[in-house]
């Protein structure tokens with residue numbers, strides 16, 4: 001029984017919800033205003049005659065519409081979210097409480113600095129924690145996301161090269177397994193990207209990297225732990241080779257969740273690394289909400305950090321806003337209006353202070369333990385892509401599906417029917433039919449056992465050999481079934497438009513006309 005079998009299209013008490021524009025309610029309104037007497041209209045010919053085309057609804061209908069939509073939103077608060085590469089973990093409510101303190105929530109970036117000393121202290125304290133946890137010389141706090149932090153790091157690197165007369169270096173080397181943001185950022189920063197292959201064991205091919213290190217290379221970007229969930233054990237040797245070639249070493253720190261309290265990033269020879277506060281230091285994310293990507297910098301790059309930054313002088317906090325006046329001349333400029341994602345800073349500092357250094361160290365240990373627990377359990381039926389222990393995430397290939405007629409995508413869709421958000425699929429690209437899972441430290445053994453049991457049962461079902469059709473029909477119980485994902489990616493419809501004949505009017509069913 002699915003929604004397709006009911007007369008209403010609703011399923012149980014889950015209600016099929018049309019777009020607000022499709023509900024033909026543009027004559028209704030949520031407020032009753034008395035007619036205004038004795039008005040003289042002054043707009044003349046400019047007065048709008050046709051309806052404006054905005055939906056109108058009474059207040060209870062508005063409330064229902066948006067509440068129903070919100071209930072369609074799967075989230076970390078409703079269930080396990082094993083997406084690899086995303087660090088979808090529980091967000092302690094204490095962080096939210098702190099972020100909502102009126103002294104934090106109600107300040108404005110144009111307030112005089114004398115009135116926001118506490119907020120500047122929060123920013124400064126968090127900056128100190130990030131440099132202490134990484135051992136790095138400085139940090140640029142303002143980048144608004146991981147990718148933005150990558151851009152900040154590369155712009156520091158570009159400025160440093162230009163300052164040394166090395167502006168001719170145009171190449172950034174990025175491993176095949178890198179997150180898509182790495183090559184995208186390098187391109188945006190004006191560099192040409194060249195790819196470095198991975199070894200069969202899932203690591204960067206150091207020999208191939210070394211062979212490519214010539215004097216046209218500006219930087220090497222390496223993710224550690226990498227996107228295969230493996231620690232790059234040759235990181236220190238890689239950094240030394242990169243430096244010997246006159247280039248800088250960028251480390252993608254989105255996976256810092258596996259290292260906090262255990263690895264001093266500076267000891268790896270890193271020059272720049274962004275930290276996804278919204279992954280490692282807990283934040284509601286995944287719906288495109290605000291994140292933050294502070295970039296920690298080595299002594300060689302710290303002077304090039306962008307404005308603004310907080311300066312502490314004689315017990316008071318100030319803000320260095322202007323390159324060459326209150327910030328050093330080397331600062332490359334500005335990444336963002338104002339200070340950065342302040343609400344994210346408050347949540348991250350709250351998280352860090354609640355856990356303390358011992359708690360942070362335990363969190364990274366538990367994250368790695370949970371991934372290896374899943375790895376061990378699932379290996380009963382699935383095939384891990386790489387031998388040995390993993391870090392905070394585990395990747396399986398699709399060898400175990402060979403000959404079953406079932407693909408990675410079908411397994412992910414069948415998991416939806418079982419009540420689990422799918423893992424990351426077909427990424428990293430270097431693993432055939434990849435299933436990448438990051439359970440994080442905040443999932444209990446009971447949750448991991450339930451997830452593993454569901455996935456193992458599906459695996460056995462797939463291997464029975466005559467179940468491919470059953471898998472192809474999944475998900476059966478979701479409000480939408482298989483979508484045309486290729487078309488959605490290649491021909492996205494970014495703006496809803498009513499069909500011409502209904503424009504601005506009532507009646508008839510307005511359908512998506514844009515194509």
Ligand SMILES: *Cc1c(COP(=O)(O)O)cnc(C)c1O
Pocket residue numbers: 085086145146147148179181182223227252254255276291293
């Ligand atoms: C998430 C992630 C990024 C990008 O971070 P955003 O905050 O989404 O911009 C970059 N690299 C890796 C490895 C990631 O997991």
